[in-house]
Amino acid sequence: xxxxxxxxxxPSAGRVTRWLLALAVAVxxxxxxxxxIIVSLRxxxxxxxxSVEWWPDQAxxxxxxxxxxxxxxxxxxxxxxxxxxxxxxxxxxxxxLAGFGLAQLRNPWRKRLVMLTVFLLMVPPSAVWLFRYQMLxxxxxxxxxxxxxxxxxxGGAPLLVLLFxxxxxxxxxxxYEAAKLEGASAWTAYRHLAMPMARPTVAAVLVLAFGLxxxxxxxxxxxxxxxxxxxxxxxxxxxxxxxATNWPLLMAGAVFMTLPVVLLFLGLQPLFLSxxxxxxxxEKD
Amino acid sequence: xxxxxxxxxxxxxxxxxxxxxxxxxxxxxxVLPALITVGVAFTRYNAIQPPVWNGLENFxxxxxxxxxxxxxxxxxxxxxxxxxxxxxxxxxxALLLQARGRWFGSLRAAAYLPTIIxxxxxxxxxxxxxxxxxxxxxxxxxxxxxPTPDWLLDPVTARLSxxxxxxxxIGEGMVVLLxxxxxxxxxxxxVARVDGATAWQIFWRITLPLxxxxxxxxxxxxxxxxLQNTFTPSFVMTYGGPYYATTYxxxxxxxxxxxxxxxxxxxxxxxxxxxxxxxxxxxxxxxVDLNRYDEIA
Numbered sequence: 001x002x003x004x005x006x007x008x009x010x011p012s013a014g015r016v017t018r019w020l021l022a023l024a025v026a027v028x029x030x031x032x033x034x035x036x037i038i039v040s041l042r043x044x045x046x047x048x049x050x051s052v053e054w055w056p057d058q059a060x061x062x063x064x065x066x067x068x069x070x071x072x073x074x075x076x077x078x079x080x081x082x083x084x085x086x087x088x089x090x091x092x093x094x095x096x097l098a099g100f101g102l103a104q105l106r107n108p109w110r111k112r113l114v115m116l117t118v119f120l121l122m123v124p125p126s127a128v129w130l131f132r133y134q135m136l137x138x139x140x141x142x143x144x145x146x147x148x149x150x151x152x153x154x155g156g157a158p159l160l161v162l163l164f165x166x167x168x169x170x171x172x173x174x175x176y177e178a179a180k181l182e183g184a185s186a187w188t189a190y191r192h193l194a195m196p197m198a199r200p201t202v203a204a205v206l207v208l209a210f211g212l213x214x215x216x217x218x219x220x221x222x223x224x225x226x227x228x229x230x231x232x233x234x235x236x237x238x239x240x241x242x243x244a245t246n247w248p249l250l251m252a253g254a255v256f257m258t259l260p261v262v263l264l265f266l267g268l269q270p271l272f273l274s275x276x277x278x279x280x281x282x283e284k285d
Numbered sequence: 286x287x288x289x290x291x292x293x294x295x296x297x298x299x300x301x302x303x304x305x306x307x308x309x310x311x312x313x314x315x316v317l318p319a320l321i322t323v324g325v326a327f328t329r330y331n332a333i334q335p336p337v338w339n340g341l342e343n344f345x346x347x348x349x350x351x352x353x354x355x356x357x358x359x360x361x362x363x364x365x366x367x368x369x370x371x372x373x374x375x376x377x378x379a380l381l382l383q384a385r386g387r388w389f390g391s392l393r394a395a396a397y398l399p400t401i402i403x404x405x406x407x408x409x410x411x412x413x414x415x416x417x418x419x420x421x422x423x424x425x426x427x428x429x430x431x432p433t434p435d436w437l438l439d440p441v442t443a444r445l446s447x448x449x450x451x452x453x454x455i456g457e458g459m460v461v462l463l464x465x466x467x468x469x470x471x472x473x474x475x476v477a478r479v480d481g482a483t484a485w486q487i488f489w490r491i492t493l494p495l496x497x498x499x500x501x502x503x504x505x506x507x508x509x510x511x512l513q514n515t516f517t518p519s520f521v522m523t524y525g526g527p528y529y530a531t532t533y534x535x536x537x538x539x540x541x542x543x544x545x546x547x548x549x550x551x552x553x554x555x556x557x558x559x560x561x562x563x564x565x566x567x568x569x570x571x572x573v574d575l576n577r578y579d580e581i582a
Contacts, residue, residue, distance in 0.1 A: 019388075022381050026395035029453060033398055035421055036410040048419035051428070098307030101300045113304070118502075120311055123319050124509045124562075126516070126535045127555055130325065130548050131318035134332065154310020161307055186299035207401070215403035217517045222543065233405040237521065240409065247413055254406035265401045266394065273397070273460070274390040 036258065040064075040251035048247070063252035070242060070249065073256070075228070076235035079145060080257075083231060084213050087149045091156030091209040092202065098155050099164020100190050104176060114165065120158040129222055136223055147223040148216060148231070156209050163208075167201040168194055203271035207264060214261050232257045323559075325552035332548050343553035353554065355529055356537040359444060360512055361561065363533060367448045368507045372500060375458030382459070383466050393459070400456030404514070408521035411450050412437075437523055440530030447531060450518060451511055458503050465499035466492070501573060505566050534558050 011019075041059040044066065067073050102113055136142040141150070155161040171194065179189045195202070217233040224230055230238070236253040243249065271277055326343055328336035347353040382393045399407065414422050415436040423433040434442045469492065477487050516535040519525055525532035525540075532540075534554065542551035 018381070018384065019386075022384070022389065022392050025378065025381060026392040029396045030398055032407065032410050032414065032453065033402060035414065036406065039413060049424075050419075052421045052424040094306045094310070097303040101303035101307075104300055105304075113308070120315055122505055122509050122562075122566075123315055124513050124535075124558070126513060126538050127322055127559070128315055128318035129538065130542055130552060130555075131321045132314065133542075135313075135318070137332075151310070151314060153306055154314055155307040158311070180296050184296075186296050186303065189296075190303070211401050211403075215401075215405075217403070217405045217521075221520070222539075233403060236405050236409070240521070247419075250409055251413065254403075254409045258402050258406045261401055261403065262398065265397070269394045269397070270390060273393045275385045 033258070033262065036251050036254050039247055040255045042248040044246070044248055046248075063248045064256065066249055067239070067252050067256060071235055071238055072227075073232075073235060073253075076230050076232045079229060080214060080232040083145055083148050083216075084210055087152035087156070087213045088206065088209050090149075090152040091160065091212075092205060094153060095155040095160040095205060095209075096164045096195065096198070096202070097190065098161045099166075100168050100186075100194050102161070102165045103168035104173075104186075114162075117158045117162055117165070121162070125218065133222060142223055143225045143229060145229055145231075148213065148219050152209075152213070156212055160205050160208060163201055163205055164198065167198045171197055200272045200277040203268045207261075207268050210264055211261050322552045322555050325548055326556045327553075328549050330548040330552075331546045332542075333546075336549070339549070343549045344557075346550060347553055347557065352529060352532065352537065356532050356534050356554075357557065357561070359530070359532070360515075360534045360558075363444065363447065363515065364508055364512055364565070367451050367511050368504060370448065370452055371455050371458060371507055371511060372503060374452050375455040375462055375503065376496075376500070378455065378459040379462035379466055383463055393463070396459060397456035399453040404517040405521060407450070407454070408518040411446070411518070412522050415446050438527060440527055443523060443527060443530050447515060447518060447533075451514065454514070458507070461499055461503055462496065465496050469495045497573065501569070504569060508562055508565055 038053060038056060040063055041061075042056045043058050043060050043062060046057070102110060102117070105113065133142070136147045141147050151157070175193055176189050179193060215233065216231070217237075220231050220234045221237075224234065236250070236257055239253045240250055325336060327338060327340060329339045329342070330336035378396050382389055382396060402410075414420050417423055417433065417435045417438065420436075422436075426433050436446050437443045473491050473495075474487055477491060482490070512533065513535055515531075515533040516539070519531045519533055519536045520539070523531045525536050538551050538554055541547050541554060
């Protein structure tokens, strides 16, 4: 409505340049995924290309069928799905609860715990490899999918807790005070006041948590030894060990593992990457 | 039982319960393991027999190991090259893609894509891109009449390839800086423009200083994360080669601990990495004034 009232200006040269530059950058960043898909569609046994190939001569789905006959892809897929089915909802719950708790804590404890969380962010994952391996082997969880799921009970990753904390800090504290005075429980305030206002953050954390567990390559390599429990990233690595130069097949495996997380990201990104949602993260100030 | 009712029934005690899984879990899964690693560094330990105290023996062994020195050197080299470039890349992306407009949301999503691709897939596609004979990168370079290096087959270009790859996974940094840019009140820019400041002056005098706390947090995190993220590509693409040229510290740790089961030496290597990282972070803190840190906490 208001848009039609504004006279349409011809775009200036500066804006066109900027737009073209942005487009070029976006294309550059999309190229790796594009090439992955292109190579995965090449028929097996075709000689490798001698120049940049933008579309295969005879695109075919054959490689995707071949995947399942080469390695037990179905089992790897099932294991990966099991891991995300448990860990993503659990991460969403524990991270948002912790973020909510942090945001409402009084100083000096709030500051101390936020600093602790920022500090946790800086601990390199490799620092915990050794002892976590030991703990898992003592508790009998080594080689089980639980060794991958465990962090979900602790918020998934410190960054996800901080994202919820920053979001909840931006909702006016008077709202929670009022709820508290009326005798609402913290759970009610979390469930009915805080979470409905945090939708962009929920979407972002959903994508990040899914990526965290679905993409995980290191933990399966460290903690899974029985082929029955292998997840997709290990499966694709096995594919590479079987035939390291069969590029179309390898890329089919890579695409197979990549598509779910990319589709989830593309589906949810308007909730946190659009102009409006980046602005709404900062509404209060 | 009545004595404990208040534990669950007051608002504030419920809040503390909300924090419990995260705090307890982080202590068990992150803090304790990281601290115990420091202790293990001073023992002989193979993960089967109980650890035996052996003082500085592990560190002495590392000092005498050319591979440990090489690994540390190339890791620091990687950090000094990759972290500033990644930050610059994230900043340029954020500045370029912060514009409002129908298409910019999708362009931001495209720039984020490589960050969300599973590490294993990302390593494989780069193995193809960097293939000296058939890879698209050399095909493009060749078509432009530029030199076509052997990339992963030569120690120097292999390390450059690793830096090049990490320049694509800067989506998180971009998003953080996009949010940082939005916290700068528009009025600052408008006032400066009315006073006749050029776009260049506005960037150096207003935008950059106000972004500094965000850039700092990103720097600290990237020092840790970017090195850690060399693990998957070095495992999948080169397995540390050629001639150990890409045996970065995470891969060396993995080999020491899970191939040789020398947990003591691996822990000592970890401690050396902690100390170097801490020194870097403290050095950066000393370079900049941290009073603007309040934004974050």
